[in-house]
Each structure stands twice: as C-alpha cells, then as structure tokens.
Amino acid sequence: METDPIYQSIMESGDNCPDEPVSVASEDVLRPHHDQHPHISGLCLHSHVISQADQAKLMAQITEKNIFKAGKQNQAMCFGERDLAWLLWLEKRMWDSDVLSEPYCGATWTDRTPLFDQSIMNLYYPGDGIKPHVDLARFEDGIVIISLLSAINMDFYPAMHPVLAEDPLEDANATLVSGHSQEIDRRPSFTIRLEPGSVITMQGPARYEWEHGIQEIAQDLVGDEWVRRKIRVSITLRKMRMDAWDVGPKVFDNGVADRR
Ligand SMILES: O=C(O)CCC(=O)C(=O)O
C-alpha cells in the first residue's frame, strides 16, 4: 500500500483520517462560489465545494477499493446504484452547496431519479490528458465533473461534431474514444482552471455543442506563469439514457477501463 502513488498523495495532502467515513463536518468552513461562463451557455464552475479533508477521505475510499489498480489503470467506470452508493454523499454535498440549483442547473434534469447512475473516475499523472470530446449521446443532458487533489486546466473548443440529445446511440462496438474528434491541432477558445474541490456542471450548449479536453502537458499556463501539475483525480457523474441500457453488456462492460 505504501508504494501506491495515489495513497502517498493522500497522505501528503494534509490532516486526514482515511479510516473515518466521509463526513459533512467541514461544510461550515466552505464558502461555495458559482461562476457561470460568460460565453459558454450552460457551463458553470463551482469553487470550494469539497474541503481538502473531505477530498482526502474520498480519495481514501477510492484507494481502499483499489479503483485505479494501485495507479496502473487511469480510468474506472461504475454503473448503477450499487456501485455508486458511496458517491451519494457527493450528490448531497452538491445540493447543500447549491451546485445543482437554478440558475446554474435546470430542473429539467435535476429532478430526474436517480440523478446519476454512471460515474467515471479518471486519474491523471503530470503530463496526462484527455482528448477534446463531446460526451457520448448515450448520456442524458446534465453532466458533472468533480476535481480532487490538484488543479488542472480544462480547454473548451466549439464542437466539430455537435451531439444532439435525440441522436441515436453509438454503434454497439463503439469504444469510449468514439466521441473524440480527430487529432488535429486546434487552439482552445476558452480555458478554465479546475481547482481541487471544485465542480463543473455542463448542460445544454455546454454539454452538446462544446468539446472539453485536457492537454497532455506537465505544466499549465496560469496567468503568465507555468505551474507544474501534480496527481489529479476527477469524478464524472452522468445518467444513461433509458434506451442505452438495452444495447447489451458489451458496450457497458463494468469495471475498469483505460484512457490510454
Ligand atoms: O477529468 C476530467 O476533468 C474530464 C473527464 C471527462 O471529460 C469525461 O470523463 O468525459
């Protein structure tokens, strides 16, 4: 366990008690702040949603479940409420801090039940990224990304192939990368800094008409300074379209996957 880089990163992240369940005790000291993007409709950055101590506790659970196979696997998927039980705390935290409230998120999707039934966890070492993409049509509108452990820049590009809410589901043999656009050099239109403990919500145009991605670089430009990346973990929460459950287990193979 001591050689697991994720575990070490938790240990270095300040006072934390990995043996205790996630608590909401630190809520009082947090002052959530909500910034609606001025140019990307439906994109909102919510800062100071999850305290450092609670991030450490969440990470301790991720480590305990060995979700990233001791850091050898950089992506893991969970489906259904059974796997997501321990993520319910996150949903409550987001409600309590107004992340899911109007005007940041629309009741058109926040009143659905369950709110989320699929999660993807991504592990980034310095230099790792994720190609610009629109999340696949198999997911409903209303997508949430939670950032843990360290900050990273996320870029936004007008979608080369926008997705429509009513688009047919992808081919049964499609892989997760099918939503990614071709590899050509494009300059992002906008970049936002995702601090640890922050959440972004994407709905409407932000979810369907914009690609989001993280460049494969070891340092990010922040103002006019280059800042070295550290280990980062993200949790993406989504809900599958009803018709997506019918296409068979091949596409929705539970367990771990790899972004590389
Ligand atoms: O890691 C992130 O912040 C982005 C993850 C993402 O875009 C995805 O899982 O579709």
Ligand SMILES: [Fe+2]
């Ligand atoms: Fe995505």
